[in-house]
Structures are given as structure tokens and as C-alpha cells.
Amino acid sequence: MTNIAIILLNEKGLETAKRIQSNLDATTIWGLEGRVTGADKTFTQTGEHLRSLYEEGVTLVGIMASGILIRSLAPALNNKREEPPVLAISDDGALVVPLLGGLTGANELALKLASKLEAIPVITASGARHYALQLEAPPSNYVLANKQDAKRVTSDILNGQDVQLDGHCPWLEDSHLPFKNDGDITLRVSVFQEDPPENGLLYHPKSVLVEIEDHDTKPSDIKTALCELGLALPSISAIITNEGGPVQTAKACAKELQVPLRLVDNYTDLQIIRRVKLQTPKKLSLIELKAPPNLDYVGRSVGKLSVVGIGPGSAQWRTPQVRQELEQAEILVGYETYINMLPKRFGQQRLASDNRVELERAREALDLAAKGHHVCVVSSGDPGIFAMASAVIEALDKNPVRWQHIEFNVLPGLSAMQGAASLVGAPLGHDFAVISLSDIRKPFELIEKRLLAAAHSDMVIAIYNPASKTRREQINQMQALLLKEKSAQTIVLLAKDVGRPDEHTKFTTLGELNTDEIDMRTMLIIGSSKTRLIKGPNGKPLMYTPRSYDPT
Numbered sequence: 001m002t003n004i005a006i007i008l009l010n011e012k013g014l015e016t017a018k019r020i021q022s023n024l025d026a027t028t029i030w031g032l033e034g035r036v037t038g039a040d041k042t043f044t045q046t047g048e049h050l051r052s053l054y055e056e057g058v059t060l061v062g063i064m065a066s067g068i069l070i071r072s073l074a075p076a077l078n079n080k081r082e083e084p085p086v087l088a089i090s091d092d093g094a095l096v097v098p099l100l101g102g103l104t105g106a107n108e109l110a111l112k113l114a115s116k117l118e119a120i121p122v123i124t125a126s127g128a129r130h131y132a133l134q135l136e137a138p139p140s141n142y143v144l145a146n147k148q149d150a151k152r153v154t155s156d157i158l159n160g161q162d163v164q165l166d167g168h169c170p171w172l173e174d175s176h177l178p179f180k181n182d183g184d185i186t187l188r189v190s191v192f193q194e195d196p197p198e199n200g201l202l203y204h205p206k207s208v209l210v211e212i213e214d215h216d217t218k219p220s221d222i223k224t225a226l227c228e229l230g231l232a233l234p235s236i237s238a239i240i241t242n243e244g245g246p247v248q249t250a251k252a253c254a255k256e257l258q259v260p261l262r263l264v265d266n267y268t269d270l271q272i273i274r275r276v277k278l279q280t281p282k283k284l285s286l287i288e289l290k291a292p293p294n295l296d297y298v299g300r301s302v303g304k305l306s307v308v309g310i311g312p313g314s315a316q317w318r319t320p321q322v323r324q325e326l327e328q329a330e331i332l333v334g335y336e337t338y339i340n341m342l343p344k345r346f347g348q349q350r351l352a353s354d355n356r357v358e359l360e361r362a363r364e365a366l367d368l369a370a371k372g373h374h375v376c377v378v379s380s381g382d383p384g385i386f387a388m389a390s391a392v393i394e395a396l397d398k399n400p401v402r403w404q405h406i407e408f409n410v411l412p413g414l415s416a417m418q419g420a421a422s423l424v425g426a427p428l429g430h431d432f433a434v435i436s437l438s439d440i441r442k443p444f445e446l447i448e449k450r451l452l453a454a455a456h457s458d459m460v461i462a463i464y465n466p467a468s469k470t471r472r473e474q475i476n477q478m479q480a481l482l483l484k485e486k487s488a489q490t491i492v493l494l495a496k497d498v499g500r501p502d503e504h505t506k507f508t509t510l511g512e513l514n515t516d517e518i519d520m521r522t523m524l525i526i527g528s529s530k531t532r533l534i535k536g537p538n539g540k541p542l543m544y545t546p547r548s549y550d551p552t
């Protein structure tokens, strides 16, 4: 479900960009603001923009000098196996250069684009250049058992050795490899546990389904069963069970063996070679298929719901775990302001709603997960702080049976107060209280009580939901109340749109706080008696609360 971003720095490449767009799915043309008109979207900082797309896992097609791409991405380059494809294309569309992501499809994309644009693919990876595949990077439904030999085998083939294919695999069959009946090198495709060929490679097709029938089946029982039939563990395509079967057990086995789980009631569409029913140690069926199946068409998944925190705004303040989840989800559910902060992805549904209907939204998300979808409920900041995680768990609490089979996770994010604090120093360096001023779900008397208690014990106070367009009263009441317990000189930070383009921070004091400046996109950090404002390096003011408490 990866997107493709076509990036343009000037008008010249626009026609090439449009030709690429008409030949590929899920593309967005990004143009540099002020330089390109007619792009789908614009950006201002080239390097930053390229890095953030790269980190989101978006395929990059830069219509620009390869050097610009290389220099821009250099600080972000990390894991060779996880990076998205990055291609440079000349503005006339005559040259297509895959720069990065050889193992994730850059060369294949370059070959495809070159044939559509009638361009020259400038491919330097030998395997991809000569044979239209890379032996070390099989498609995801095959596993190479002896990876360490792939480079040597590729170079032997480049040096003139022939190849014989032992087994069936369209990926290899459709390549330009030099096949011969008694070739020097053997490429074996087999579901069995065996040694790789002496001179060659062994690929396991993921074409075995393991059907679980007993409630107390353990992953070790599956391994024993595979052993009995001589099947290799990587040949497992999925663990399956039927809708009314031992779903939790199957789920635990699938998790432990790191394979997908599918709920399957109907086998008629599967091309089964053999089905072996074992009685011991547990009732298990091993189903060998003719070829690795497309699991999207094998029953349905159990469904997954993750409540994720996207941080206050900036993609840089988003955890890799959350980014990955957002990339993989089929459906995003959340308040539309937050959903709009996330890049659109091809094939991903976005259910944006008003921020008032939280419980309804939580139920809807749970129902979608129970139908087998992978759903992400999106919260700003951290999902557990005045946000959707509680709403979803509240729904689960009210109806524990209805959603019992789904996989459920809460993935943390950076909360607005952490982002705000980091912008100005360390105001939360000592004990602090976090209070929401919204009285939608609690009486204002309780808010007052908590404010007073926090003030009385001289805690720093982080204030969330201080006011909205219509709800103005509480912030004034808060100011008046706190002034009873705290000095009018107490330092107050107003932090608005933290991590977003309109980010703004301002220091004031509790006495001088002008509550008209505060809206629902603002949070406050109200200091303790020890909180100080100092002049930091280069004269930058820093707000901090010392770690040790000297009450004098």
C-alpha cells in the first residue's frame, strides 16, 4: 500500500511527471512552491520534505539531479532492507536511475518506468541489469534459505555459469536467467526441510497452511507436525482455523511463529495438493497448496485495532512504530484535523469525524476490526492522555464479548506538554500535575478542587483543553483560583500549535495572563514557586524547574 511521490523542483519536468503519473497507481506530484504550478501538492523545504517522505516509507521519484536526492537523503539513510525505492529521472524523461531500494523494488520500478517512458534504465546492480531480478530479494511469498550464497551465485552466473530450475516459481521462470537442463547452478524451489543444493540456492515457497483444531495447541506441536512430514518452517503461509474454532490459540501460535492468521470456513477456492490430518500430538491439518496463495483471498484476517498517538504535529515527533502502523492500516479513524495531518495512501480508507462523538467512533472502529480489517484509531499527542485510547477501552469494557477476537494495541506518542516543554527548556523537571479544563465529562467543582490541590502542593501544572470558541469561562476561573494560592509572578508558558506550522510560544505570568489569547489549540504550563526563566545560550530564554527542591 505504499504511495509514490513524484518530486519536481521546476516547471521543466512537469510533463514527465504527468506521464509517470498516468502510468502508475497511487502517485502524488509534489512541486516546489513558487517554482512549479500544476502539481498536486506543494512543499517549501526540499531536503526536509524528501527526508520526511523517505522516513514515511514513500517511494520517491525525483525529477532532478541524482546528487540533490543523495545529499538530501544522506542524513536519513539507515537500514538497507527497509528503505523505500528512490529513483532519479531526468526532466526530459529519457533516463531513469534507481538510486536506493534495490531490495525493495527500485530496479523493477525503474525497468517498468523505462519501458513506459521509452527511457534508458540506468541500472548498475548486475543481477537486476542482466536478469530482471535479484536472487537475494525474492518476492514476499518465497523465502531464500541460504541468503549467504546469493551474491556468490549471482557472480558465478554473471561469469557464464548456466542455471537449472528444480521446482516451480514464476518469478524465476519469467526472469532472463540463462536456464539449461543440466545447468551448473541449481535453483531449487521446495517446501521441504533440506540442505541447499551444493552449488545453488534453495527457496521455500510459502504454500503450506496449518489448520488448528485443538484449543491447547502449542507452536511446538506445529513444529513437530512439520518435522514429521519433512516440511520447512518458512514454508508456512498462514495458520488457519474456522470462525467458530480455537481463534485465540491460533492467534497465539501465529504470533509466536510470526506468520499470518486467517479465519477460513471455505476451502473450495484453494488449489490443494495434499491435506494431511494429524491426530498427535494435537489435532492439526497440514495443507500443501500448489503455489503460495494470495492470503487476501484466503478467508479473512482476525482484525486488528491500534490506537496510535501521532504526536503534537510534526512527523519528526512521531515514533517509527506509529509510522509503520499508519502505513499498514487499511482504515484510519479519527478526528478530521488529525487525519488531515497524515499523508494519503493509496487504498487506505479515512473515516474522519467530529471530535465529539468519541464513543461512537470507538465502537465503529472496533466493529470494523471485528470484521477483519486493520484499523488505526488516530489521536493527537499520546493516545492515552485525554484521548481515544480510553474511549476505545471504555467501549471494550461495556461489551467484552463482542470484540473478543481482535488484536488490540495502544501505541504511544509524544504528548503536547512534552513537545511544548522541549521548546522552552525543562519546565516539567520536577513534580507536575496534568489537568484538563474541559467540563464536558466532569463537573467544574472537581476541576477547581484539583487545581487548588496542585497549587497548594506547589506542583507545576500542565493545562490541556483550556478553552474553545464557546467555552471561555473555565480559563478565567482557573486564573482567579490559582492566584489565591500562587504568586502573581508565577511563570506561565502559553504553547500553541506545538510541532505544527503555526507553532507559537509565549511567556507570561499568572497575574498578567491574558486569557483571550488562549484557544483549543493552546496548552499552558504554569510554573511552581521554583520555576525560573533564565537567559540561555545565544540569549534564548529558557524556562525550567530545578530537579531538587529547596523549600527556603
Ligand code: SAH
Binding pocket: 312, 313, 379, 380, 381, 382, 383, 384, 385, 386, 387, 414, 415, 416, 417, 463, 464, 465, 466, 495, 496, 497, 498, 499, 500, 519, 520, 521, 522, 523, 524
Ligand atoms: N492526546 C493529546 C491531548 C488531547 S486533548 C496529547 O497527548 O497531547 C486536546 C488538547 O491538547 C488541546 O485543547 C490542547 O490543549 C492540547 N494540544 C494538543 N495538541 C497540541 C499542540 N500541538 N499544541 C498545543 N496544544 C496542544
